[in-house]
Amino acid sequence: MIPVRGLPEVREGDDLAELIAAAADLEDGDVVVVAHKVVSKAEGRVVRLAEVEPSAQARDLAADEDPRRLEVILRESARIVRTRPPLVIAETRHGFVCASAGVDASNAPEADTVVLLPEDPDASAARLRDRLRELTGADVAVIVSDSFGRAWRQGTTDVAIGCAGLRPLLDFHGERDAAGYELHATVIAVADELAGAAELVKGKLDGVPVAVVRGFDRRGEGTAREVVMPPERDLFR
């Protein structure tokens, strides 16, 4: 687990892969975990609250917080899952269920802005991966991460909202453990575990939005969209 230090503040239009390539010494097989916020900032997914007119619903949900922030959350939501004003748990257009539909005020470039999730985080990851290969020659995987809360447990863990260059779910169906017992219910969300592991060295306060995982035996290809539970199998919709 290697934190990538020395990245500058990311701005709209920046070539994020170039900034990462300059700050990290990447090798074939590395998994590069990038906090979505720097991806979103480079992609211009930042909203100025001064330009937002809150709806009546946003005012209802805001409690004592800024209703304009709630308005942005509502616009980013495909479905509201739970509310306890000003807390909103929503499903995003990507299918992710998370607090505030991924809209984040912390680490926003200015105090009156909020940062949205990337439009298509899997595509963002794929672009970063291709560009890193172009710049460094290294065949890396890329995970775009965000901090999600969980039902029934306190605190957030970082998970993969974008993925390129590795299979995010490892499926052991039909394989057998050391005792010969068939592992019939074992699918491991390795991309989420990699994102969480990277969070341990990235740190919220000291501005290290990228970490490299070296030595992980990554396999196959896949997207973070595959991790979303299909509605027909979802017991918690």
Added chain:
Amino acid sequence: MIPVRGLPEVREGDDLAELIAAAADLEDGDVVVVAHKVVSKAEGRVVRLAEVEPSAQARDLAADEDPRRLEVILRESARIVRTRPPLVIAETRHGFVCASAGVDASNAPEADTVVLLPEDPDASAARLRDRLRELTGADVAVIVSDSFGRAWRQGTTDVAIGCAGLRPLLDFHGERDAAGYELHATVIAVADELAGAAELVKGKLDGVPVAVVRGFDRRGEGTAREVVMPPERDLFR
């Protein structure tokens, strides 16, 4: 992240700390992540299905699976959260919400046995920690882990069900990020991220139930029970 190889098959009554101390070269500050199954086996938390008489409810829930396994799950459950036979999501007496109330058939010592969660996984972690210190002199933290599914996402990630020697939730309330924005909703479940990170090197198939995380800046003390969302704050009960 260091996998601990060469542990023997664990049996009831084994001194698990002695086995770990012999297989790993522990240092002050290490976080030792131990799959709950070896803890449970050492503590005798194994049930022979031949000795279980399934109830009518267990037969209803079993679909085409063994109703005796469902009976054990029901006995381990404080509350049933969701069912889709033979899948049962339950709250355990510890407050954990997970599939099968943590009752696991894979990696059981024999084909007709199942492994339960430890009676008190935080106490198990504390005992392991104390005994490892006694045997090696090293001041380590211990996490007892299990693989939990998540609402809305496919696949399992390993989380902490027992913890000793570190604070499982890091709270940044009131601290400020690089842009000066107050992180008012940021509590990170580091014990869960450590458990997930350890899973990446432990592996389901190759019988490596223990891993060591070295170089993590662990702080404070706390239990995994603290990670359970208090019912009054839980939007998903």
